[in-house]
Amino acid sequence: MQEIKIENLIEEITSFYDPKLHHFVCLNANDLGENRLKLQWIFTFYNQEDNYQIFWTICSFDEVLPTITKIIPSAIMSEAEIVDLFGVQIKDIQGGLYLDETSPISPLRCSI
Amino acid sequence: MKKTITIPLGSQHISLLEPVRFNFSCENEKITDVDYNVGFVHRGIEKACTEKFEYKQVGYVVARVCGLCAITHTMAYTLGIEHILNIKTNKKIDYLRILMLELDRIHSHLLCLAHTAENSGFEGMFMKIMGDRELVMDIQEAISGNRVQFDFVCIGGVNRDISTECEKLAFTNLALLDKKVDDLIGKFTSNWSTALKYKNIGALSYDDAFNFNALGPLARAAGAAIDVRAESSILPYKEVGYKMILGQNGDIYDRNLVRLKEIKNSILMCQNILSGLTEGEILVKFKGKPNGESFTRLEAPRGEIFYYLNANGTNMLQRVRIKTPTFSQIPGMVEIFKGSDYADAPAILASFDPCMSCTAK
């Protein structure tokens, strides 16, 4: 587990990620309430048993988050999902992949 | 004048099992660009798991994410919650769980092979494989009592013990299936028309397999040794004879062969488990409410499945995150489509074995 600052996200992941060694599992978001969102970028290592590398940060819903799809193309699905389900803003990522106009807005967000 | 034509594949199309839409921009049947939409079956299962169902019931809910890898979803959830509750299962439970997982893998791979054959216009092969698949479906039905939604795994163990009759049935059917798979390998490798349809079609290179985070048979066909069964110690896979199977070219042909060989490996594992099964309890009693978080990875038939669970000491979970194999592979799939013929697109799509209800949840 490694805490990072949202501003340093791109640099941290660029310096860490090597496609041949690390496997990007997903970007996980968890609403802790009171406008706090915990984001976890979960990586594992190829050919190593139960070895996780998790970058995490806590941000608010108002921030515009950077995207890591330039480094990891498959992250686009995770990012589009949290845009839809949590209503966060991520640069260059559009919602609408999972929900459409008639769906509830950001359903996984805490109501508090 | 517009130079490209747009061919839609989906959201309803004969070659699709589940709703997904690909819009292919084609230059005379040569695909140049792909646009996709995957969220047709979003059912809000993650939300339901945290708001409507208690943690003991969630195992049955997540089984409904997907019909084919139902047991894998329940298993991943159960392993995660057992990690939080600190339950230690005995060897017999682990073995029975691997048995069901591998039987599930066999039938899922057979379905994918049948679907690939059907989508390339090979109806005879489709019917043949679907007929053979009944053998393994019968074993699963005899063991669990249900045909599709097994509901076999529960927190702390499994729901049913395996009887001697089931064991006998499993041995005979697996031996039969083993022969049929050998026969299938022969038929897939020595057919002029399938060679035209599968060889060097829809290929994913070794480097791209890593760059696009390919998983499961898709990655292994390209030669990338990516398999959670080898990277996880949560279930004793090495004891039962697991072997990594790799392809070379990453085309449809290799994907089919990797699947067929994995079926053979799975049959071997099932036979090992059945002959080495010991007596023991099938359910471990537990107390308390979950508190904490867990990360679980498991190899579903299609690739890695990941569960993140967060519990806060109540009956309700605070967060359930499901990441399924198709979910992260879609950018890779789109990349493979570019440059191939539209005539091959349904077969390529089927050979990915995409699961849209997994993806949209």
Next chain:
Amino acid sequence: MIKSIIESFSNLFAKSETINYPYEQIAKFKNYRGLIEYSADECIFCYKCEKVCPPDAIVFKPTKEKNRLYEYNPNLCIYCGECVRNCPKEDLALWQSEKKPKII
């Protein structure tokens, strides 16, 4: 291709694998999971089955009398058997039969 042709030809003389379903019955396996059955005489009304049922197929309806009325909806039931496992008087008050629900 030759192998497939030979097999297709030999299949002409083989028995078909499909069953003419409504006229021929499908062989059921032992311990097939069927309808949940209930006996009011043995029930101790702990309501555990109602609590654990994932799709709310078992509901105890309030009545004027002391005990509530057991109601079971076979169309909601997912046949997981969780209620039977949690029942304190398993096989007496609540058990899983091998019957199929009626087709309406």
Next chain:
Amino acid sequence: MSIVFSFMLGFFAPIYGGIFYGIDRVLKAKMQRRKGPPVLQPFYDMLKLFSKTKFIVNAPHTIWMIFYFLSLWAVVFMIFFGGNLLYIIFGHLLATVFFIISGYSVNSIFSQLGSNRKLLSVVAYEPILIVNAICIYLVFGTFEISEILAAPNNFNSLVFTFLSLLFVVPTVLKLSPFDASKAHQEIVGGIEVEFGGVFYELVYAAKFLEMIFVYSFIFILASNDYIFGTFLVVFSFFAVALVDNSTARIKIDSLLKALYMYGFGLGIVSIFWILLCCI
């Protein structure tokens, strides 16, 4: 053959063609270890299609298709009246062209792709048919079917013609491996996709007529030996069904290559073989 008998054969062609098609389906089901539909299934389909709403995408689309069906039926009449083989081939080509135009007349991308592919497959099989007609002329000295059927049996010199025709049969009937023009899983039936109700029934019945068209070509190879001719038809029927069951669909460019290389090649070989036999 009396005129009345020929007329009856031609007039009821969609009916007994339907029975052949039903038998074909049962045979294929048996090859896949299924029970399959009843033999009369095409007629049950017909009854159902008649009861559906008559939906027309646009007028030319349906009209061209009706032209296709009628001209194909006319071709079948010509066969039973013992007409000229070349006229029959060109009549069939005309009918197919009507069908292709009908496919182009709608906006559906699948229909247009189907038309493209159908056009290419016509380009592939038409030369073979003509070469084979020439072969038949070389052997019997005539193009008239009535005269060919009266001539003595000379199948020895037509062996390669028969083999080359075996490549045409699946292409015309849109059977695997040469069914790229229909391609159920890719372009959802190609040209057929936009028809509905009664009009689809015409397309469906046209399949039976196409069957009669190609198998009559094989039948006349045996000239006056009708029993041998029936045997040839049944044999090719079986062979085509077996190959259909054990091959995947190949792409349209592979289809062109395969037909030109093997089908057309065998046609050329056949010409030389006949010349050799004559010497």
